[in-house]
Amino acid sequence: MNRFTDFDLGTKTLSPIYGYYSCKLVSLEQSLIAILPYIDQLSRYIKVAKQHCHFPSEHGLTRDESAAVYLYTMEWGKGSFYRVLNQALRSEDRSKLKPWFPFLKLFEVAIEKLPSVKKAVWRGVQKDLSEKLKKDQILTWWAVNSCSSSVDVIKGFVDINSTLFLIEAVNGRNIKGYTNFDNEDELILMPGTRLQVESNALNHLGGLHVIHLRELSDNSDEQLASAIVQVHLPPTASDGTAQRKYSIHLFYQYQGAVKTLFCSR
Structure with a gap:
């Protein structure tokens, strides 16, 4: 499991998180004082993040803000x-989140300074969810969700009998250049992201x-065009098992304002 396959179905009803909004913005070290007992060698990893994070930042992130993003991707x-x-x-148990409030404040401030992305992105999970998610179902993803604009990145983390998610993101944040793995074309969907299942599994x-x-947004005019995915897998191997290699071809239907969104990039 890694960030791109760290997954929860999103069907649980949980209370939204608001408590950190009023937290004072502090350094990365200060924001994680309460978490030190729970993560071995965390102080060491914080130092690594502050040494190797992207700073100065062309997006106006402070060193602590940039290091918060970098630490998340380690x-x-x-x-x-x-x-x-x-x-x-x-x-x-939402009370377990209280020690995280200072970090969540720092992390959110950092993420909001980064470019907003409206495009198709990918996540994966190493299990078959085709019978658990059905058309028109609404999900809420409560965690920080790492996605990639490159399906090739996600393919490297899934095997046969896996599920790929094609997500029409409208509020994604591009963290490329701020991560520990810059070649992964990573985007973030923040906690509380709501999504609708657009079709039954292929x-x-x-x-x-x-x-x-499809990510649900208050501004429906910003929704992406519907996407059609075709996945082509090779025949089974001579021993009857499926071969791992496959290719994915993605086609978009461009219409009106949505076409402008794509052409402007």
């Missing part, structure tokens, strides 16, 4: 920062399932 196994953070964000030979999601 991978060091089961105890990785993003895993512990997302576990808290998904917890039904199920294909080899166990790959593609589910089309």
